[in-house]
Amino acid sequence: MKQYLDMCKYVLENGENREDRTGTGTRSVFGYQTRYDLRDGFPLMTTKKMFLRPIAEELLWFIKGDTNIKYLVDRNVKIWNEWPYEDFKKSPDFNGETIEEFVEKIKTDDEFAKKHGDLGPVYGAQWRDFNYEGVDQLAKLVDSLTNNPFSRRHIICAWNPAQVDNMALPPCHAFLQFYVSADKKYLSCQLYQRSADIFLGVPFNIASYALMTEMLARTCGYEAKEFIHTIGDAHIYKDHFEVVKQQIAREPLPKCKLVLNPDVKSIFDYKIEDIKIEDYQSHGKLVGKVSV
Numbered sequence: 001m002k003q004y005l006d007m008c009k010y011v012l013e014n015g016e017n018r019e020d021r022t023g024t025g026t027r028s029v030f031g032y033q034t035r036y037d038l039r040d041g042f043p044l045m046t047t048k049k050m051f052l053r054p055i056a057e058e059l060l061w062f063i064k065g066d067t068n069i070k071y072l073v074d075r076n077v078k079i080w081n082e083w084p085y086e087d088f089k090k091s092p093d094f095n096g097e098t099i100e101e102f103v104e105k106i107k108t109d110d111e112f113a114k115k116h117g118d119l120g121p122v123y124g125a126q127w128r129d130f131n132y133e134g135v136d137q138l139a140k141l142v143d144s145l146t147n148n149p150f151s152r153r154h155i156i157c158a159w160n161p162a163q164v165d166n167m168a169l170p171p172c173h174a175f176l177q178f179y180v181s182a183d184k185k186y187l188s189c190q191l192y193q194r195s196a197d198i199f200l201g202v203p204f205n206i207a208s209y210a211l212m213t214e215m216l217a218r219t220c221g222y223e224a225k226e227f228i229h230t231i232g233d234a235h236i237y238k239d240h241f242e243v244v245k246q247q248i249a250r251e252p253l254p255k256c257k258l259v260l261n262p263d264v265k266s267i268f269d270y271k272i273e274d275i276k277i278e279d280y281q282s283h284g285k286l287v288g289k290v291s292v
């Protein structure tokens, strides 16, 4: 995906060096947009090795309306573990446990998971029960896509100013809008992401929303067309500069194919085994530290 590599280059060459909340330091550009055509393949990064499973599990977790990492931990998805662990370290229950011990306790002790595994009212809560007031944005979206295709209000908003201070991490991919083509054949999705970790987060975010667009398209009677990714603070962490340069030097390979179980008729019914990719070719893995 050349668009992604162009963005990496653009930020390295034109970004400003900035301090950031995590203390790592970034190079950053404000405002950047990329478009991915979903008709010619699925946009899973090919210039480093990726796995769709953690991305799909995280999306199913959002769709369920779940906000506790237990669901992810039980499925060996590690991407959210650091955040509740940081909170746990500050709690009176903390006894010097390592993150591995913390994760093991989440897996085996339900009471512990309930108390220390929740991220607060993050994505899942806002999507399915906005402000804990019963507003199911995802169900409303499915209804409007099905019954009012040309609406300009096909929106899901995860940014909730009233609850943002109670979240382990305020939403990054915050505002989503969908668009049905004039011939009612295609569905496109645009995401506004306020803050984007270009090396670690963005490849996840692109694949996640491309997958969600495909799932919505197929269950609402459309074909997925485009994913448009609009970013506010587009940044590369300083400790990712070298791996990003390595990645830019790699030639993108042909995109893989997404295979969704055609028997699933509702976005709420997908299970992990209904989601597969075929013909995925990639360069080798590239590793970078996550700034917490």
Ligand SMILES: Nc1nc(=O)c2c([nH]1)NC[C@@H]1CN(c3ccc(C(=O)N[C@@H](CCC(=O)O)C(=O)O)cc3)CN21
Residues within 6 Å of the ligand: 051, 054, 077, 078, 079, 080, 169, 197, 200, 201, 202, 204, 286, 287, 288, 290, 291, 292
């Ligand atoms: N600094 C930062 N960057 C992020 O991308 C990010 C956050 N924080 N906080 C919340 C979530 C968690 N996300 C993450 C966290 C870790 C990986 C990561 O380590 N990815 C590895 C593979 C990990 C795996 O498959 O288990 C990678 O190579 O992409 C990716 C996204 C995205 N978000």
Ligand SMILES: O=c1ccn([C@H]2C[C@H](O)[C@@H](COP(=O)(O)O)O2)c(=O)[nH]1
Residues within 6 Å of the ligand: 021, 022, 169, 170, 172, 173, 195, 196, 197, 198, 200, 201, 202, 205
């Ligand atoms: O889906 C995600 C979630 C998070 N990120 C990145 C963007 C930033 O680097 C951090 C969040 O820090 P803030 O100080 O709250 O902006 O996580 C991402 O890229 N994608």
